[in-house]
Amino acid sequence: MLGQDCKLPQQLTTIKSLLRSQVLSFKRANRRIQMKKKLIFTLIFTMLVLGSMGIRSVTKVSAHSGDVFGPACGVAVVDGQVNESEWASATRQTFQMIVPGTATPLTGTLRVMNGAYYLYYAFTINDDELSESGQWLPQGDVLKLVFDNDHSGSLFQVGDDVLVLSAGAPQFGDNYVVGTPAPSSNQEDTLGGGTSDGEGATQRINGLNHFEGKHPLCSGDTLDFCLHPGETAGFQIKYLDAEGDGSFGSSQFFPGQGNTSEADIVIGDCAIPDIFVFLPLIDKSP
Numbered sequence: 001m002l003g004q005d006c007k008l009p010q011q012l013t014t015i016k017s018l019l020r021s022q023v024l025s026f027k028r029a030n031r032r033i034q035m036k037k038k039l040i041f042t043l044i045f046t047m048l049v050l051g052s053m054g055i056r057s058v059t060k061v062s063a064h065s066g067d068v069f070g071p072a073c074g075v076a077v078v079d080g081q082v083n084e085s086e087w088a089s090a091t092r093q094t095f096q097m098i099v100p101g102t103a104t105p106l107t108g109t110l111r112v113m114n115g116a117y118y119l120y121y122a123f124t125i126n127d128d129e130l131s132e133s134g135q136w137l138p139q140g141d142v143l144k145l146v147f148d149n150d151h152s153g154s155l156f157q158v159g160d161d162v163l164v165l166s167a168g169a170p171q172f173g174d175n176y177v178v179g180t181p182a183p184s185s186n187q188e189d190t191l192g193g194g195t196s197d198g199e200g201a202t203q204r205i206n207g208l209n210h211f212e213g214k215h216p217l218c219s220g221d222t223l224d225f226c227l228h229p230g231e232t233a234g235f236q237i238k239y240l241d242a243e244g245d246g247s248f249g250s251s252q253f254f255p256g257q258g259n260t261s262e263a264d265i266v267i268g269d270c271a272i273p274d275i276f277v278f279l280p281l282i283d284k285s286p
Contacts, residue, residue: 067093067255071229071268074113075120078212080171080201082122087111090122095254097125097239103250110237110254112265114217115274118198119227119265121145123165123211127241130204132168134242139166141202141242143211146177146184148234148262149225155236155259161225162186165200165211167242172200172213176223183259194223217267229269234262 074089090111099105108125123143132140147161148154156177164173164186174196175186190196198215218226227233236256241249255263 067095067263068266069093069110069112069263070114070266071270072113073115073268073270073272075115075118075272075274076113076122076212076214078120078199078201078214080203080210080212081205082111082124082210082212087113087122089113090120097237097252097254098256099250099252100257101250103241103252106239106241106252108237108239108252108254114268115270115272117216118214118274119217119267120214121163121212123237124208125211125239126207127209129244130167130202130209131242131244131246133246134248135246136248137240137242139168139170141167141209142240143202144238144240145213146236146238147225151232151234153234153260153262155234155262156184159223161215161223163198163200163213163215165202165213167202167209171202172196172198174198174215174224189221189223192223194221195219197221197224227267229267231267233265233267235265236262 069091072089072091074087076083076086090113092109092111094107094109096107097105106125106127108123111122113120125143127141130141131137134140143165145163146155147163149157149160156179158177158179160177162173162175162177164175165171166173174189174194176189176192176194177184177186178192179185188196197219198213200211200213202212203210216224218224218228220226225233237254239252241252243249253261255261
């Protein structure tokens with residue numbers, strides 16, 4: 001009995017040591033679990049923050065002209081009438097067009113703004129008439145906004161967006177650069193498997209040609225740009241002037257001619273709803 005009594009403290013000591021070892025192992029395991037939870041939470045939080053910022057691989061380049069439009073919030077009815085009150089919140093700039101050769105430079109004014117879904121743009125120019133057809137321009141006077149979709153500093157890359165507004169029908173074209181036969185050659189998105197996204201209209205008002213258009217900021221079409229608030233898109237204006245007698249007048253540019261001459265549009269963080277659903281009229285007469 002005495003020997004067994006002597007062994008009892010030793011057994012208790014061993015049990016305590018085992019329990020202490022188990023407790024320490026449990027604490028270490030619990031710390032590892034907590035660290036993993038914190039790591040997972042940090043990764044999820046980082047992904048959510050980056051997602052909410054709309055981060056994309058867009059690089060600001062130094063080749064641009066310094067002419068910046070936006071950010072500006074607003075919406076407009078695209079009817080070919082550039083109404084001052086309707087475009088009051090837009091960023092605007094008036095400038096003399098760049099003309100290669102001996103043609104007389106025209107003066108244009110560009111207005112840009114965006115809602116939650118659409119990019120809106122309006123252009124007025126002091127052309128001497130609105131020609132709806134021409135020898136080399138079957139749709140007459142044409143305004144083209146050529147975009148640098150990846151903001152690389154170089155225009156007319158295959159796939160870049162080209163938004164077209166014409167005096168003749170159809171007045172709106174959602175095009176993309178195909179690069180042949182000339183580097184600036186473009187065609188309708190629908191011919192490349194895409195969709196036509198947007199609206200446009202033109203009119204002659206008070207001695208000026210008026211062009212209005214809108215295009216989704218991110219339509220989902222792979223042939224369109226996809227822009228988020230705070231992002232910048234480079235672009236160039238090309239105005240093709242058809243004379244009243246059907247002859248070709250001139251090509252005029254802003255901010256300059258060439259595939260590296262770009263101005264910039266900065267997209268605003270705008271909560272203005274601009275997706276409208278048109279319902280048929282309901283006859284409420286008795």
